[in-house]
Amino acid sequence: MNLEQRLKIKSVLRTHLLGDGGKDKxxxxxxxxxxxxxxxxxxxxxxxxxxxxxxxxxxxxxxxxITLNQLFGIEDSKIVHALLLEDGYNKHPEVQDAVNKLLxxxxx
Numbered sequence: 001m002n003l004e005q006r007l008k009i010k011s012v013l014r015t016h017l018l019g020d021g022g023k024d025k026x027x028x029x030x031x032x033x034x035x036x037x038x039x040x041x042x043x044x045x046x047x048x049x050x051x052x053x054x055x056x057x058x059x060x061x062x063x064x065x066i067t068l069n070q071l072f073g074i075e076d077s078k079i080v081h082a083l084l085l086e087d088g089y090n091k092h093p094e095v096q097d098a099v100n101k102l103l104x105x106x107x108x
Contacts, residue, residue, distance in 0.1 A: 001051070001087055008073040009051050014044045016064045028063050054087045 001009075017026050017040060026040050033056055042050030052060055061071055068084070069075060089095050 005072060006051050009071055010043060010046075010048070012066070012071050012073065013052075013060075016066070017044050025063055029060060032059055032063065054084055054091065057084070 016022065017029075026037070029035065029040065030037060039050065042048040043052060057068060057071065061068055064071075089099065
């Protein structure tokens, strides 16, 4: 994810986790994802560098009552899906290997 996307996610998380009902939502995220309060603080502070891992975004959105599109601030869901796929591809060498093998099979 680029810096603009990361900042947008942090802004949406701040709104939902620090506003009305935020305490209950933070506690639910901590419980369901098995993370610490300090992890959530890294997501919501202006100068914090943390954002949730890609795999946790659907759960977080469900708890917050928002869509992935709203989290990313993007109206076109195809763009959000492409961003998530790219992020997953970049973080997981086994996914890269599988994609490369599929591309080799297709060429043959």
